[in-house]
Amino acid sequence: xxxxxxxxxxxxxxxxxxxxxxxxxxxxxxxxxxxxxxxxxxxxxxxxxxxxxxxxxxxxxxxxxxxxxxxxxxxxxxxxxxxxxxxxxxxxxxxxxxxxxxxxxxxxxxxxxxxxxxxxxxxxxxxxxxxxxxxxxxxxxxxxxxxx
Numbered sequence: 001x002x003x004x005x006x007x008x009x010x011x012x013x014x015x016x017x018x019x020x021x022x023x024x025x026x027x028x029x030x031x032x033x034x035x036x037x038x039x040x041x042x043x044x045x046x047x048x049x050x051x052x053x054x055x056x057x058x059x060x061x062x063x064x065x066x067x068x069x070x071x072x073x074x075x076x077x078x079x080x081x082x083x084x085x086x087x088x089x090x091x092x093x094x095x096x097x098x099x100x101x102x103x104x105x106x107x108x109x110x111x112x113x114x115x116x117x118x119x120x121x122x123x124x125x126x127x128x129x130x131x132x133x134x135x136x137x138x139x140x141x142x143x144x145x146x147x148x
Contacts, residue, residue, distance in 0.1 A: 006034055009074045025049070025060065026067055029103070036075045037107040041068055045099045055094035056101070056129070061121060062089060065132040068105040069117035073136055076110050082136035085114075089132040093123065100124045113139045 010031065015023070025048070032040040043064070051057040070081050095101055102122045109116040115136045121129040 005079055006036070006075060009071055010034060012071070012074065022063070023067065025063055029064070029068070032102075034071075034075065037072060037110075039068065039072045039075075039105045041103040041105070043101055043103065045095050045097050045101060047097055050097060055096050056099075058089070058091055061091065061130050061132075062087065064103055064121065065089060065105075065119045065130075065134055068103055069107075069119050069132075069134045070136065072105045072107050072117060073110075073115045073138065076107055076115075078138065080138045082115060082138035084134065085137050086135040087132065088134075089130055091130050093127055093129045095121075095123055095129050101129060108133075110138075113137060 014031075019027075028046060028049075029041050029043045032042055045056050049056055049060045065087060066084060074081055101124075103119060104122075105119045106117060107115060108118050115138050117134045117136070119130075119132045119134065121131075123129055
């Protein structure tokens with residue numbers, strides 16, 4: 001049974017389906033699993049995700065890392081989304097249009113003011129496309145998710 005916090009995080013992640021803002025890019029991302037501090041997703045690369053040479057754009061990869069690791073941060077107390085202060089991505093392999101990719105996001109460490117996360121994007125053959133680390137400031141200046 002999912003906790004109220006995990007249910008709320010699922011709702012937030014689903015909100016991208018109707019977003020008119022930048023988050024609309026996540027409308028093709030499907031949540032596979034969500035637990036405290038970990039999540040997995042899948043996505044089919046479509047034409048809106050491509051760079052000029054026809055593969056997954058690095059900016060789309062960065063968006064996925066930011067968006068999906070933030071979702072995992074929300075699963076852990078104090079359930080704050082925070083703001084990004086650092087992100088590092090190693091791009092290892094290209095993903096052409098039509099590729100099914102898997103994204104795994106994890107909270108590596110949660111401190112009082114900083115959340116350290118990691119993400120991996122893999123192709124359908126399990127080959128690593130990108131590996132990322134993302135640090136977020138989660139001090140009390142961000143609004144908390146209501147858990148009731």
